[in-house]
Amino acid sequence: MARKTGENIKDLLFERTTAAFAFLVLFLAMLLFAVLLRESLPALRKFGAAFLVTGTWDPVLDRFGALPFIYGTLVSSFLAVLIAVPLSVGAAIFIDEFAPPWMKTPVSFLAELLAAIPSVIYGLWGIFVLVPVLRDVFMKPVTKYLGWIPLFKGPVYGPSMLAAGVLLSIMIVPFILSVSREVLATVPQRQKEAVLSLGGTRWEMLRIVIGQHCIPGIFGATILGLGRALGETMAVTMVIGNRPEALLSLFQPGYSMAAGILDGGSHRQRVHRGRRGRLSFLPRTRRAHPLRDDLRREPRGQVDPREDGRARLPGDLT
Amino acid sequence: MKGTIAFRRKAADRTMKWVFALCALLVILPLFLIFFDLLIKGAKELKVTLLIDLPHPVGEPG
Numbered sequence: 001m002a003r004k005t006g007e008n009i010k011d012l013l014f015e016r017t018t019a020a021f022a023f024l025v026l027f028l029a030m031l032l033f034a035v036l037l038r039e040s041l042p043a044l045r046k047f048g049a050a051f052l053v054t055g056t057w058d059p060v061l062d063r064f065g066a067l068p069f070i071y072g073t074l075v076s077s078f079l080a081v082l083i084a085v086p087l088s089v090g091a092a093i094f095i096d097e098f099a100p101p102w103m104k105t106p107v108s109f110l111a112e113l114l115a116a117i118p119s120v121i122y123g124l125w126g127i128f129v130l131v132p133v134l135r136d137v138f139m140k141p142v143t144k145y146l147g148w149i150p151l152f153k154g155p156v157y158g159p160s161m162l163a164a165g166v167l168l169s170i171m172i173v174p175f176i177l178s179v180s181r182e183v184l185a186t187v188p189q190r191q192k193e194a195v196l197s198l199g200g201t202r203w204e205m206l207r208i209v210i211g212q213h214c215i216p217g218i219f220g221a222t223i224l225g226l227g228r229a230l231g232e233t234m235a236v237t238m239v240i241g242n243r244p245e246a247l248l249s250l251f252q253p254g255y256s257m258a259a260g261i262l263d264g265g266s267h268r269q270r271v272h273r274g275r276r277g278r279l280s281f282l283p284r285t286r287r288a289h290p291l292r293d294d295l296r297r298e299p300r301g302q303v304d305p306r307e308d309g310r311a312r313l314p315g316d317l318t
Numbered sequence: 319m320k321g322t323i324a325f326r327r328k329a330a331d332r333t334m335k336w337v338f339a340l341c342a343l344l345v346i347l348p349l350f351l352i353f354f355d356l357l358i359k360g361a362k363e364l365k366v367t368l369l370i371d372l373p374h375p376v377g378e379p380g
Contacts, residue, residue: 086341087344087345088341088345089341090337090340090342091338091341091344091345093338094338094339094341094342098335098338099339107342107346110346110349111342114345114346114348114349117349117352121356125351125352125355125356128359129352170348173345177345201327201328201330201331202335203331203335206334
């Protein structure tokens with residue numbers, strides 16, 4: 001069937017417009033990557049690929065490696081997924097299959113309400129409740145009896161990789177739960193009934209159905225949760241302990257990349273002093289700094305003549 | 319023995335039901351913990367002066 005020319009042009013225009021928007025998204029992603037790469041070039045040039053695998057974070061000697069941050073991010077996120085996935089999938093199954101009808105809506109509503117709590121509130125609760133409880137009830141006894149296992153080595157401080165993992169797991173539960181419920185809902189009712197009608201119990205029905213239908217979907221839910229856990233900043237910063245060391249023990253403080261970006265604090269200042277403000281590990285703060293131009297002019301480690309022999313830090317406004 | 323296999327299957331079913339229920343409980347428990355913790359700690363500070371007083375200057379007891 002031949003279309004009218006006018007319609008054809010409209011179609012073509014529409015097609016091109018949507019294609020343009022689709023490519024815009026790709027373009028933005030590439031732009032983001034390019035800007036990140038450009039801004040991190042000074043660090044990469046100075047430290048090379050070793051930046052990714054070095055564990056030292058020594059502002060005094062001017063040596064930096066990102067390993068503790070990468071390690072902390074990965075370990076805390078995987079820990080969170082490890083805890084959250086079984087719990088949320090179990091809860092999703094309970095809500096969909098076992099719960100009495102009056103219980104379904106309230107339980108799923110409450111679980112999804114977890115997503116509405118701001119992360120700074122999670123962090124605060126983590127500091128005041130979760131960390132002390134974990135420390136006294138879990139970490140101290142475990143390190144006392146199982147301290148010979150590297151994962152549980154003391155001393156116990158409280159803020160730790162484990163605390164971050166547990167807190168993150170609470171935060172990602174609602175996401176994994178709701179996606180898992182969607183996945184469970186895609187299973188054809190007939191297949192479930194077929195298993196049941198052959199005399200299978202509900203658990204057998206679930207095993208068959210989940211094995212066949214739901215594993216890819218649950219994997220997708222896991223990736224969604226992992227993505228959120230990797231990027232979580234505020235809550236992690238408040239409970240992970242913020243010590244730039246990559247230690248095997250889950251009871252030791254660590255750091256994460258997002259936490260490092262958030263509170264570079266003293267490291268950041270010294271990084272700038274060391275590199276005369278050229279190491280753009282955290283470009284935004286540097287540019288906003290009133291003493292930026294001073295820093296550029298001031299040779300590294302030079303003593304400020306106005307002061308009493310004390311090397312001046314960028315943060316010192318006095 | 320008709321009983322043993324059927325019993326085992328039913329027991330597994332019942333156990334898993336409670337395991338899933340426990341999962342659901344553990345999932346919504348933190349919500350209540352956080353909520354009540356905030357409520358208990360915050361309630362006693364919730365006075366009219368909190369809303370109408372200006373913040374104290376730094377260094378002065380609040």
